[in-house]
Amino acid sequence: MSDIAERVKKIVVGHLGIEADKADEKASFIDDLGADSLDTVELVMAFEEEFNCEIPDDAAETIRTVGDAISFLEKQQS
Amino acid sequence: MTLLEGKTVLLTGSTGSLGSAIARTLSSAGARIALTGTNNEKLNNLLMELGSSHSAHSCDLSKFEEIDKLSDTVIEEFGSIDILINNAGVKKDDLLIRMKDDDWFNVININLNSVYKLTKNISKHMFKKRSGKIISISSVVGFSGNPGQTNYVSSKAALVGFTKSLAMEVATRGINVNCIAPGMIDSEMIDSLNEKQKENILSRIPMAKLGSPEDIANACLFLGSDMSNYITGQTIHVNGGMAML
16 A cells, blocks of 8 residues: 555544544545545545645545545645 | 633734723633734734733735735634634615715625635634634624615625524534624714714614623623533624514
């Protein structure tokens, strides 16, 4: 697992208070992990802070799963 | 009284009669306050009176970039903002058919748009710490209407809708969002009225007297404290019975 994937999963697990093995890449924040719409906004804010970047609103809307977040951030950080 | 011991407050419009009464009351309750305003002399005088544990920030709320700067500065300085009080307000009265576009926009800008921007910035910070109190000062005329004040009344009614919607959005995050709707308060807001207008107003107030700025400050103290933890999306009417809603 890449360093970015690990950091993303750590944030998701911490923020949503779920068990670590639930945060697999296919898991949808809302449908599978019990997040509400505010949680998704907060997750994006937490990613921005962790990776010291700005995630524009239109990009944030496409981040629905753990995998979406990882691939977006991997692209952005590369 | 130490209802707000250890709490930090960001208060807009601190130097007006309402704002300074709120600042005094919250300060005596133990809060540390970031005072904001546009008149540096008045700001500094208030800061001297309340003491150096507080801070003063000059900010023109009609400019979003100044609001961003204010938010960042206060969060950095205090480390945390527990209570946001959107108190700043202006009025530019005229009948609608004579109203100047600038007077419309200026009032909406200060009374509503700045509340949007500042509350957005500060609520982000409150999200993270899972607690906060957001209090906006509306007005009885936002409920009753008032001729000559379409701009002011629109802004004050809008704060109520804003408050209800935001209260729903952030309720699960430990953030309470409420309004206070003052009636006729003995402040600069009514200085421009003539005697006849004042008499007319008094005749419509069951208590037959104006409210004091401290009456509003006490409502702020309640809504800012843990005493009001189960209250959100509401408006507290402080009006001597002028409107019973």
